[in-house]
Amino acid sequence: MSRFREMIEMIRMALNAVRTHVLRSSLTILGIFIGVFSIIAVMTGIRVLQSNLESAMSGLGANTFQFQRSPAIHFDDIDWEKILRRRRFFAANMKRIQEKSTLAQAVSATASFGVGEASSKFARTNPNITGVGVTPDGFITQNWTVLDGRGFSEADDTSGRRVCVLGADLAEKLFPLGSPVGQSVKFCGISYNVIGLLARRGSLFGQSRDNFLAIPLGTALRLYGQSLSLSIQVQAPGRDTYQDVLEQARGAMRTMRRVEPGIEDDFEIVSNESSVGQFRDLTSAIRLGAAVISSIALLAAGIGIMNIMLVSVTERTREIGIRRAIGARKRSVMIQFVAEAILLSEIGGVLGVIAGIAFGNLICFLVQAPPVIPFDWAAIGLGICSAVGIIFGTYPAWKAANLDPIDSLRYE
Amino acid sequence: MSLIRIENLARHYVMGTETVHALRGVSLSIERGEYLAIMGPSGSGKSTLMNLLGCLDTPNEGVYELNGENVARMTDNELADIRNREIGFVFQSFNLLARSDALHNVELPLIYAGLPPKERRERARATLANVGLGDRMHHRPNELSGGQRQRVAIARALVNSPSIILADEPTGNLDSKTGVEILGLFEELSRRGNTIIVVTHEEEVALHSRRVIRIRDGLIAADEINREQRAVVGGAAVALSGITPLFIA
Numbered sequence: 001m002s003r004f005r006e007m008i009e010m011i012r013m014a015l016n017a018v019r020t021h022v023l024r025s026s027l028t029i030l031g032i033f034i035g036v037f038s039i040i041a042v043m044t045g046i047r048v049l050q051s052n053l054e055s056a057m058s059g060l061g062a063n064t065f066q067f068q069r070s071p072a073i074h075f076d077d078i079d080w081e082k083i084l085r086r087r088r089f090f091a092a093n094m095k096r097i098q099e100k101s102t103l104a105q106a107v108s109a110t111a112s113f114g115v116g117e118a119s120s121k122f123a124r125t126n127p128n129i130t131g132v133g134v135t136p137d138g139f140i141t142q143n144w145t146v147l148d149g150r151g152f153s154e155a156d157d158t159s160g161r162r163v164c165v166l167g168a169d170l171a172e173k174l175f176p177l178g179s180p181v182g183q184s185v186k187f188c189g190i191s192y193n194v195i196g197l198l199a200r201r202g203s204l205f206g207q208s209r210d211n212f213l214a215i216p217l218g219t220a221l222r223l224y225g226q227s228l229s230l231s232i233q234v235q236a237p238g239r240d241t242y243q244d245v246l247e248q249a250r251g252a253m254r255t256m257r258r259v260e261p262g263i264e265d266d267f268e269i270v271s272n273e274s275s276v277g278q279f280r281d282l283t284s285a286i287r288l289g290a291a292v293i294s295s296i297a298l299l300a301a302g303i304g305i306m307n308i309m310l311v312s313v314t315e316r317t318r319e320i321g322i323r324r325a326i327g328a329r330k331r332s333v334m335i336q337f338v339a340e341a342i343l344l345s346e347i348g349g350v351l352g353v354i355a356g357i358a359f360g361n362l363i364c365f366l367v368q369a370p371p372v373i374p375f376d377w378a379a380i381g382l383g384i385c386s387a388v389g390i391i392f393g394t395y396p397a398w399k400a401a402n403l404d405p406i407d408s409l410r411y412e
Numbered sequence: 413m414s415l416i417r418i419e420n421l422a423r424h425y426v427m428g429t430e431t432v433h434a435l436r437g438v439s440l441s442i443e444r445g446e447y448l449a450i451m452g453p454s455g456s457g458k459s460t461l462m463n464l465l466g467c468l469d470t471p472n473e474g475v476y477e478l479n480g481e482n483v484a485r486m487t488d489n490e491l492a493d494i495r496n497r498e499i500g501f502v503f504q505s506f507n508l509l510a511r512s513d514a515l516h517n518v519e520l521p522l523i524y525a526g527l528p529p530k531e532r533r534e535r536a537r538a539t540l541a542n543v544g545l546g547d548r549m550h551h552r553p554n555e556l557s558g559g560q561r562q563r564v565a566i567a568r569a570l571v572n573s574p575s576i577i578l579a580d581e582p583t584g585n586l587d588s589k590t591g592v593e594i595l596g597l598f599e600e601l602s603r604r605g606n607t608i609i610v611v612t613h614e615e616e617v618a619l620h621s622r623r624v625i626r627i628r629d630g631l632i633a634a635d636e637i638n639r640e641q642r643a644v645v646g647g648a649a650v651a652l653s654g655i656t657p658l659f660i661a
């Protein structure tokens with residue numbers, strides 16, 4: 001008997017059997033559904049956050065790390081007092097890193113100097129625009145692309161010129177009709193000449209990363225004082241030199257900040273890689289929790305399937321006898337019942353995968369990220385369901401297949 | 413070569429400390445195309461013999477050759493295939509799948525034979541039409557009368573063109589008029605060349621066959637040719653004549 005045709009037939013029979021006991025089947029299906037749903041929803045949610053994160057976590061370029069006071073991602077149990085006691089980074093620190101990091105390709109410093117309202121002669125914004133000071137190499141280390149005009153020169157920085165470049169969203173708002181280059185923008189009461197327009201960077205966790213204005217760091221320090229808190233970015237020429245560059249710069253930073261040997265850094269080093277790694281560590285607890293819940297639910301559901309199948313075998317003893325009498329092999333009976341168990345399990349599994357992906361993607365609205373379909377987890381989920389069906393359906397099916405045909409035919 | 417040859421067939425059941433000897437050594441030959449009745453009082457071993465002939469059960473002793481092949485030594489799978497291809501069962505209690513319609517019930521043996529859906533549907537339809545149920549294909553067993561159910565069962569037994577049709581008390585659950593109709597159907601099938609073995613404890617039923625084997629206490633008591641067989645004409649039984657003993661144990 002052709003295997004394929006047999007399978008089709010078995011699935012048809014299984015569907016029939018499941019249909020005749022809708023209520024009983026639904027309860028079992030519900031168990032599987034919960035198990036699959038919980039794992040798929042959590043994995044989808046994490047995947048959404050992660051893909052968003054990986055694309056643009058800290059806004060740093062490739063092979064770039066950043067010195068900063070506080071960690072990029074943190075739990076509640078962070079020691080804020082310790083962090084706040086840390087000394088800030090100053091322009092002199094950057095200069096020193098620049099000198100000592102002989103292996104680095106680019107070293108830059110950035111500092112936010114204010115949040116406020118920006119205006120042009122055409123429009124004005126809400127007071128939610130971030131102003132940052134950036135050294136010329138900041139364009140490289142932060143992966144900024146200048147679409148129109150130019151970036152900052154050394155001269156802009158050292159002589160503190162009142163020039164700025166605009167993020168894409170801000171430029172659109174202030175200059176809806178034409179290029180902003182050559183125009184004037186007023187931010188926190190000071191006018192700047194727009195010399196460049198940056199390419200769009202997109203949003204991260206629901207926040208636009210193009211709603212800002214950048215001025216030379218030298219200008220910012222002059223206007224807002226030397227005490228601005230800096231972050232320092234260092235870019236390595238390539239992946240192979242990254243670790244050396246990092247160690248060199250870190251050593252220089254420790255010396256400068258007089259960190260004794262054997263004492264931990266009094267600063268954080270952040271990179272795209274470390275951010276993603278930290279995110280993974282953070283979510284591993286959630287992942288583990290989801291895996292435990294889903295395992296328990298699937299185990300319970302599996303036992304439910306076994307139970308329902310044993311009842312089904314007893315109820316259908318006569319049917320089994322009839323099938324055996326007209327020529328069904330033991331194997332056919334076995335396949336029929338295993339198929340039924342798999343089908344029960346897979347109905348719950350498919351529903352769980354669909355609902356889990358939908359639910360997990362709800363977080364997309366929160367962070368305004370594109371939805372994610374985790375095909376690998378969907379496949380794993382359905383695979384587990386088949387396994388549950390096979391594992392818990394085999395014993396009842398074996399029992400069915402090995403019933404004595406004559407006794408079964410006499411069964412009332 | 414005989415269709416069926418059994419020699420010293422014995423079957424006992426062990427129940428705790430007791431052993432029930434259902435068959436104590438039965439020898440018999442059945443030719444292709446015979447219409448045979450197995451008679452005997454309740455508990456005499458008729459069903460046990462039937463189950464052995466139908467390859468649902470294997471003997472403790474003896475030889476059973478079906479089409480020259482020794483069935484007693486076959487594996488479970490081989491027996492299943494023989495039941496599928498060579499045997500058509502008709503039971504007293506019909507034994508149809510309650511949740512399936514007539515057509516699917518008749519199709520079932522063909523499913524296990526591995527026929528493609530289109531072909532098996534066609535054959536099931538034709539067979540159902542042959543037993544006079546062309547207009548009841550999609551009725552479920554509980555929507556059919558007893559006689560109609562037994563016709564569906566007969567169609568299911570016939571659909572694979574088996575070598576033998578085995579009927580265990582096929583009229584036992586039917587009123588006498590419907591019973592006669594079913595016997596008429598068997599006669600018709602016999603005329604068309606089918607081999608039919610009917611188990612019964614009713615003389616009335618045995619009268620329709622051409623050969624009667626009487627069993628008592630697990631042994632053959634008599635094997636007789638029924639010379640003037642009773643025929644069913646127009647749905648009513650007409651008695652013709654008696655039975656001539658052929659062999660008395």
Ligand SMILES: Nc1ncnc2c1ncn2[C@@H]1O[C@H](COP(=O)(O)OP(=O)(O)O)[C@@H](O)[C@H]1O
Nearest residue numbers: 425427432434453454455456457458459460461
């Ligand atoms: N599965 C079984 N287990 C134990 N005893 C059985 C079994 N099947 C039949 N018997 C016994 O074997 C004898 C013959 O039974 P059976 O062939 O069913 O008789 P009949 O069909 O002629 O009424 C009876 O005594 C019956 O009780």
Ligand SMILES: [Mg+2]
Nearest residue numbers: 458459460580
């Ligand atoms: Mg009986």
